[in-house]
Each structure stands twice: as C-alpha cells, then as structure tokens.
Amino acid sequence: MAPVIELAQRRSTFRLAFVSAVVSLVAAFVASAVPIPLYNTYRAEDRFTNADLSLTVVAYDLPTLAALLLMGRLSNHVGRRLTSVASLGLLLLGCLLLLNVHDIGILLAGRVLMGLGAGLASSNVTAYIVDSAPDRPAWLASVASSQTPMLGLALGAIGSGALVQVGPWPRQFVYLVAAALLLLSALLIVISPETVTPTPGAWRSLRPSVRIPARVRPLLPVAAAVFLATWATGAFYQAFVPVLVQDQLHTHSPLVLGLVFAAYMAPSAVGAPLGGWFTPATAQRIGMAAFLAGLIGIITAIVTGSLALFIAATIVAGASQGIAISSATRGLLHGSTVTDRAPIFSVIYLICYSAAAFPSLISGQLSNVFSLPQIALGYGGLTLVATVFTVLAARNPDTDRPLEG
Template identity: 75%
Template sequence: MQHVTPATSLGSRDTRLRLAFVSAVVSLVAVFAAVGSTIPLFNIYRAEDGLTTAGISLTLVAYSAATLSTLLVLGRVSNHVGRRPTAIVSLGLLVLGCLLLLNVHDLGILLAGRFLMGLGAGLASSSLTAYIVDAAPTRPTWLASVASSQTVMLGLAVGAIASGALVQFGPWPRNFIYLIVVGLLLLSAALVAISSDTVTPAPGGWRSLRPSVRVPVRVRHLLPVAAAVFLATWATGAFYQTLVPALVEDQLHTNSPLVLGLVFAAYMGPSALGAPLGSRFPPATAQRIGMIAFLAGWIGVITAITTGALLLFIATTIVAGAAQGIAISAATRGLLYDSRLTDRAPIFAVVYLLSYSGATIPSLISAQLSSVFSVPHITLGYGALALIATLLTVIAARNPHAGTISQPSE
C-alpha cells in the first residue's frame, strides 16, 4: 500500500490546518447544497416541461450512477495527488453541472446536469470527507466523524430550503438558485486553494485508478450492519428527493416549492443534530438506538401519508432525520476507528459506494414501478426496507476491535 506523508504536522493544529478544516467543511456543504438545490424545482419541471415522476426518478439514477463510478475509479486518487487539487476539480464539476441546469427544458438536459453533479459529488465524497478528518481538531473526539458524515446532510438541507424560498419568492425562479450556488462553489474553491494540504503528492496515482473496494481488516466485521444503515437511510433520502415532490402535491395538497424544500430539509437537517447525541454511546449501541428511532419515524410517515396529515408527516420526518444522524455517524465512527491517513479516502469511498447504492437501486426500481403502483403503495416498500435494516442492526451491530493491525482488505 502506498504511504502518504503528512504535509503538515497534524499534532500542531496551527492556523493553516484549522483553515483547511473550515475550508473542507464549507466546500462539502457547498457541494451538497448544489445537489439539494434542484429538488424544489422538480415540480416546476413537471408542470412546465412535462417531466414525469418516472423521469424525475431517473435523474437521481443518473446522478448516483455518476457518483458510484467516480468513487470506484477515483476514490483513492486524493491519496496520491493531494486533497486540495482533487477537491478543486470536484467543485469545478459541480459548477459545470449548475451552469447546464440554467437551461433545463427537457429531461435530457436535466439528466446531463445531474450527471455532472454526480461526478463532482463522487469526487468530493472521498476527497473532502477525508480532508475534514485529516484536519479536524482532536477535541471533541466525535467532531471528525460527525463533521465528515453530517456535513453532507446539512448541505442538502441548506440547498433545498434556499432553493424553495428563492423559487417561490425570488427573481428568475428557475435559475437564481443555481447562480447563488455557483458563487458559493467558487468561494469554496478559493478557500481550498489558500489552505494547506494534508498529504503530499506521491507516486501510484495511475494504479489508484484501478477500481477497488477496500477497508482495514480491523473494521471489516462492521461492514454488514454499516451497509444496512447506509442503504436504508440513503434510500429514504432518495425517496424524499424523487417521490416526495409528487406526494406533497398530490397527497398532502400543497404545491409550494418552499414547503417542498422544508419537507426535504426536515429529513436532512435534523441528522446533524442527532449525530452528536449518538457520540455518547459506543458505535453499536448508537446504531441500534438510531435505527429503532428511524423505523418509528417511518411508521409515522406512512401513517401521515395514509391520512393526508401534513403536520404529522413533517414531525415524523424530523424524527427519522435525527435518527439517521445517530445511526450514520455511529457507523462512520466505527469504520474510522484507529484509521491511518491512507485509510480514510478508501474508507469514505466504501461508505459512499454503499450510500449511493442505497439511493440508486430503490430509485431505479421505484421508477419502473411508478407506472403500475401509486406513490403511496411504493412508499410501503421503502418502509419495509427500513424494517429489514433495523432488525439486522439490532441483531448484529458490533463495536470495532481494539489493538488489531491496520491492514487493507480488498
């Protein structure tokens, strides 16, 4: 395994390293704010451009397929070329995606824009999250895992709320949010450019492009439960992106873009609040608590959809969102246990491969089923997935082993 030499003493925690941490966090928020900004516009695209629920689901598939491909091929490249250049390229891809979405008039343009966003988000998912962990302060001890896992959710929530507000009340409802996000992405790139890198360039970059899935042996036993957590929670996030716009309009009787953004944020935003709560418990215990609460939230969501109760829907969505924060951060904390600098980008590549698989596969299935079953019926399938993941977590959750040798497993 190629070793990476720290470019800055991680023990000193000097001003430049703190700047790197802040820059990486701001950049990851910007990346996923860009991703979330499209969601409140989906109903406008449906109404004005004739897009269908199946077509909207395919946009998530295009986004996730690009992300998965990038993670498989480029998930380790920041170990060799550095965190900064990899992060700047990812931000550039998101800028291109936003610029393309300024001219959405058919499904093809929307698919292409989301595909570019997927490429950028995939590259950012491994490089920026590893950058955050590299540069994070040592105290509090939970900060690295919470910041790296929950900044994504925070960015999605911020992007959805800002987009919903600007679409409903701002000028140029189809475009203004993308211009704002482009500015945020360019600011993030500037911050990263003036920050110190946490790795120095090292040979082996071309070899790192060989598709690989790798985690250290000492945490390999944690992968089945972590996979269940990531798959179920990210499948739910995809549900809120692709099917909830139609549900909010058809079942809950509102077509407000701001309400749509708030509903999506009600799932993503509380995740960042739930994550520190889970840090009070060992990873296995926190995952069990999080997934049981997540299932309870899902039961409430299905009840709200059945009865058409918008307030109940939002309240139980908040419960599910906070619960996913507890479970996701605990799973991430377990996988990062005692990790070396060279472990982190591959670990996050695996985390996001599992996560985006959870977002992609159910979305692809639901897109095919949407012509046969109603959205409320498809919702029951997502609830069943949450039940299966919760049962597996309760039965099989384990803590990381201490004192084992850090060796990769392919």
C-alpha cells in the same frame, strides 16, 4: 518554546483547512440539492413525469458511484486540495448546464456532472475533513464527515425553494447562487494547507478498487444495513416528495417542497452528536430503532393525509438517521491512518449511493403501477429488515486487531 509555537501554528493552519473542507462539502451538497424544489416547475411547465424525476436520481447516483470507484484514492497521490477543487469544478459545470432546462436530457446531463463532482467530494473532501479535524471532541471528525452532506442538502433545498418562490428568474437564479458558493469554496481550498504528501501512483490509483482495513471489516455488514435503509429513504424523498407535496399536501409552493425535504435532512446533523454519548454499536441500535418508528409514522401520515404527523415523523426519522449514520462511520474510521481515510469513505459512499440509486430506479418504474402509499410501504419493509439486522448484529470496533488488510 519553539516546538510549542510550531504546534500552535500547525493547529491554526489545520483549522483553516478543516473550515475550508467543511464549507466546500456543504457547498457541494447545496449545489446537489438546488434542482429539487424546481422539480414541480419542470413537471408543470415541461411535462416531466414521476418516472423522469426518479431517473434523475439514478443519473446523479450512478456517476457518483463511478467517481468513487475510479477516483476514491486519487487524493492520496495528488493531494486533497487538487481533488477538492476538481470536485467543485464539476459541480459548477453542472449548475451552469442547468441554467436552461426545458428537456429531460439537459436535466439528466446536469445531474450526471453533479454526480461526478459529488462522488469525488464524497471520498476526498471528507478525507480532508478528517485529516484536519481537531482531536477534541473525539466525535467531531465522524460527525462532520458524515453529516455535512445532510446539512448541505437541507440548506440547498430550503434556499432553493425560497429563491424559486420569491427571487428573480426562478429557473436560473438558484443555479447562479450555487455557482458563486462553489467558487468561494474553491478559493478557500486554494489558500488552505495540504494534509498529505503527494506520492507517485496517481494513474494506478484510477483502477477500480474497494479496500477497507481488516480491523474494521467485521463492522461493514451492519454499517451497510444502516446506510442502505437511510439513504434509500433519502432518495425516496428526493424522487417522490415533489408529487407528495403537490398531490397529498395540496400545495405547489417550491419553498414548502424544500422545507419538507429539509425536514428529513437537517435533523440528521442535530441527531448525529447524540451518537457520541454511546458506543458505536449501541448508537446504531438506538438510531435504527428510532428511524423505523419515524418511518412508520411517515407511512401512516401518507395513508391518512396528515401533514402534522408527516412533518413530525420526518423530523424523528431525520434525527435518528443522524445517530445511526455517524455512529456507523465512527466505527469504520476507528484507528484509521491518513492513507486509509479516502478508501474508507469510498466504500462508505459506494454503499450509500448504491442504496439511493437502485431502489429509486425500481420504485420509479413501479410508480406506474403502484400508489405512493404502497411504494412507501416497500421502503418501510426494507427499513424493518435493516433494523432487525442492526439490533442483532451491531458490534464495536475490535481494538486488538491489526490495522492492515
């Protein structure tokens, strides 16, 4: 009976770790989304421009990339819990800095801190989720690790929009709430069990490195196409939804702004489990085809000014990106070991945040020359190329190849 009791106890403690890691990743991306409903406030009261707001996406994404390159494997050596708490601490500092935003430099500095925290969380907290996830259902680990950020962004945008509109101290209270959530998450991590045995080599692990097991390396080009199209569109929403809501939908409501942003992010978490019904390759094809259809609807709605079509197409795009992203992640995680997971997630999020940062930087500069519908059309062209490539080249993991490489 002793082995059975020990197994039950281990599952119970790992269940706590799984819940704590999921809550922490949600909290990390809730904090990351909190400033977005305030962007129109900053535009109106502090005269921030569209190019300024596009620059905040870059200020967030580039530090995230740096954290992924330098610290993507750190938790293999110092433990998942320590790196998780450190990521939450960086996000907390970002929230505190943004309590008094009246200058674009302060907003950019706060987003830099949040980007560092999100980068550390993206590889290490997600690895903590996969380490501690239950064996059944089989798709749970990939869905929880890939879609928890989307859920956090949606909750952060909606909650922030509501608090900015009806809560006290509209420019400060949302950051205090996010800070409290981050502190609670850190406490949960502290009382949770560790899932890896710390090993020497922490300093050496800080050398920039990109590594993915040979077994799933052939899947990376298609996965990169999926991440590129979906995360670039997400950055488009972050940078341009404030002006879209104000100019195209004729409302200044922070809550409406948050709801529109969440309409893209939240359905992703709902659509992701649907990908578990198919093989990774089939699910990526279905997801990207539906995503392209949704983006065509979004562009049409922006051109015609149709709010109903815009919301409906946004929901379709959000749900279908969930199918595509979670399936791509499931393929890359196939057969992974504990020490593989943090590096794999580093590669995944390096691609994702690059896809968000660089198109946003380009489109932010082009916003001074081209109209919003024209910029949206450019994102549509990017998605068309990614979809065609996915349909033609998607493949399933090769179970006969070795894991190392």
